[in-house]
Amino acid sequence: MNDDVWLGIDLGTQGARALAVTASGDVAGAGAAELAGRRDGPRHEQDPEHWWEAVAAACARALRDVPPGSVRAVAVDATSGTILLTDRDGNPLTPALMYDDTRAAAHVERVNEAGAEVWRRLGYRRMQPAWALPKLLWLLEHTPVPPGGARLAHQSDFVNRRLTGHPVAADLSNALKTGADLIAERWPGDVLDALGVPDGLLPPLVRSGTPLGTVCAAAAAATGIPAGTPVVAGATDGCAAQLGTGRLAPGSWNSVLGTTLVLKGVTDRPVHDPFGAVYSHKAPDGRWLPGGASSTGAGALTRDFPGRDLADLDRRAASREPATALAYPLVPAGERFPFLAPDARGFRIGGTGDEADDYAAVLQGVAYIERLCFDHLDLLxxxxxxxxTLTGGAARSAYWVQLRADVLGRPVVLPSRSEPALGAAVLAASPGRPVAEVAARMVAVRTVVDPRADRVGRFDDAYLRLVGELEGRGWLPAATADRARERTGMKGARR
Structure with a gap:
């Protein structure tokens, strides 16, 4: 292929993915490399050097058959809230604390007291234990700082510095959980001073889609990306997934169901959530990308049904609608969205011991939480x-996609490609052009799945049972539970 291509790099929990895409969305090359981490209770770490090794391997594979002169730019997306400390030359001083590491829980109250006014104005009201600013305080408390001082790096910052060979700005998307004021587009100096964050520790801030520099010679040798290729500021993986759907009109949403569930939409203004579960990123065009990340997801399947033929279980689950069991399938402990409950724990009620029924209960339980997310957003x-749109690994299951459409009671759109790396490629191609226009050209729709007429209302009773269980355990706010019941009743009235 001799067409111009833009390279998107996605850093996920389990691996790095690189995608070389033309302006019309054709894939010129793709590559991937695995990553591993260390989990132990609240601890979840990765070695930042492994990120670079995985990125280099994935890029080299993606560009194997791409003419070097056709690569126009590269952008990186990464997991939200993943940070580390480096020295002034960009070398790691600490392991990376991953997006769901919660060792900093003891710092959250102080962070929320110091930043109360800023967090309120931004709409999310309070930070959560896994967010980056509490983790930064934990790292500073536990890390000897060298004479030259330390620097904070988000996951994408670390890779972008390796790509360019010099310090880089952080994009606003990744900086949200570190306390960036996304309205003013700057760090809140008074808050950071009150928390004792040293001057010079934090990088400058730019919007996603801003050029950061060019690929240096050392990075070109490692990755196969031609030296001099522009490096463009990326976004979190959730924001990149939203951009990669091509649906960027206000009111559009993307549900990414992988290990956990991430829901993100497009609005003209930030969404304010008095319960602290929804937060709003800033889009490259100045619109807002509100959403949240649940701790439920497909990770419950790999944990609870290891080594099983999931396609066979899908077929068997189709006869259990609804399942006898009722499941709340948390992957890690604690819930973040659609309600904030650090003490939440997964459960299953009324199991029969039948494997297919237990499996069906997990699929339905995740779909119920997805529905509850929309009821909470409606409340706000x-x-x-x-x-x-539905993206993420679970979108490969035709049965689960259909089930989710049935439970939600609305059509769902499946893009031809469903991965954050495509959204990163959209950002790489966006400087100087409206990002929505770039995305509309790069992204194609594979199919639209409508809810089945004979499933209308079939899951309502089970859904409301789960709502009641979550409320009764003190995790789900009464206002959200009431809105779920109200909207279910309205759907029933329309029937």
Whole structure:
């Protein structure tokens, strides 16, 4: 292929993915490399040097058949809230604390007291234990700082510095959980001073889609990306997934179901959540990308049904609608969205011991939480009536996609490609052009799945049972539970 291509790099929990894409969305090359981490209770770490090794390997594979002169730019997306400390030359001083590491829980109250006014204005009201600013305080408390001082790096910052060979700005998307004021587009100096964050520790801030520099000679040798290729500021993986759907009109949403569930939409203004579960990123065009990350997801399948033929279980689960069992399938402990409950624990009620029924209960339980997310967003006044795209690994299960459409009671859109790396490629191609225009050209729709007419209302009773269980255990706010019941009743009335 001799067409111009843009390279998107996605850093996930389990691996790095690189995708070389033309302006019309054709894939010129793809590559991947695995990553591993260390989990122990609240601890979840990765070695930052392994990120670079995985990125280099994935890029080399993606560009194997791409003419060097056709690569126009590269952008990186990464997990939200993953940080480390480096020295002034960009070398790691600490392991990376991953997006769901919660060792900093003891610092959250102080962070929320110091930043209360800023967090309120930004709409999310309070930070959570896994967010980056509490983790930064934990790292500073536990890390000897060298004479030259330390620097904070988000996951994408670390890789972008390796790509360019010099210090880089952080994108606003990744900086949200570190306390960036996304309205003013700057760090809140008074808050950081009150928390004792040293001057010079934090990088400058730019919007996603801003050029950061060019690929240096050392990075070109390691990755196969031609030296001099522009490096463009990326985004979190959730924001990149939203961009990669091509659905960027207000009211559109994307549900990424992988190990856990991430829901993100497009609005003209930030969404304010008095319960602290929804937070709003800033899009490259100045619109907002509100959403949240649940601790439920497909990770419950790999944990609870190891080595099983999931396609066979899908077929068997189709006759259990609804399942006898009722499941709340948390992957790690604690819930983050659609409600904030650090003490939440997964459960299954009424199991029969039948494997297919237990499996069906997990699929349905995740779909119920997805539905509850939309009920909570409706409570907050967010527009939810636009297109809903489904992406992530679970979108490969035709049965689960259909089940989710049935439980949600709305059509779902499946893009031809469903991965954050495509959204990163959109950002790479966006400097000087409207990002929505770039995305519309790069992203194609594979199919639209409608809810089945004979499933209308079939899951309502089980859904409301789960709502009641979550409320009764003190995790789900009464206002969200009431809105779920109200909207279910309205659907029933329309029937």
């Amino acid at each position: 006044g967010a527009p939810t009536g636009g297109d809903l």
